[in-house]
Amino acid sequence: MTQALTDRQADSANQLKLRDPTADAERIVQSLEAGLSLLVDRFYARIHFDVETQVGRDSLYEPLSEDKTCEETQGAIEVYQVVESAWAAREFGYPVAQDEWYLEWLAELRLGPRRRTAETVRQLASYQTKSPDARRKAFMNQLLRVLPESGRSPLVLSVLFPTTIHLATALAFGDRVRADAVRNQQIAWLPAIDGCHRCHGAVYVNGESCPVCGNPLWTYRWLTSTD
16 A cells, blocks of 8 residues: 555544554555445445346336435445444454544544534434444445345345454454454355355455455355355
8 A cells, every 4th residue: 555645644644643653544544445445335336236237127226316326325334334443443452442533533534524414423423322233234224215226135245244344444453363353253154255266265455355256345146155
């Protein structure tokens, strides 16, 4: 990850360095950005394009505006990612996440000005009061409202997705032991993960993915595999 940071990323890195002088702030920011950006794009593809390809289009689910639907859906995914990453960072014991600082910091990094809209404030507050499973269900219900066809995606996807955020968070903080533990849990839920002849279920660095199975967020074929 050698690309120059944007102004917002550089500001976030400076804030993180002030919060934890020992942190490799620029690397953490770049890694989080790469990992979470990939997950937004891939998760949207799984619940929209993969569903249309594998299950077919249904006129009942046709959006009035493809662009607006994409924007609303990806916005909902981003908010959920912020909360799940903050939860993971706190659970994994990272010093910067001992209170609400990390959530607010990541929300500013990922959401920018949208962080301060009334709807985003409401969504973040609502998620924070819920258990992980209740958060997951609330998130999927939110997706059903903005992208009804998401309900036709494989059920295991909704279980795996939060853990992909947890794994990306662990990698950003250089916690390979925790990342490997999360991947092992994912394999327990979807044994086909380590059956890919290309990646064998290996943990990729944030921002990289397997061209065969889709790891770190698997394609419809792999999500429905019984092998």
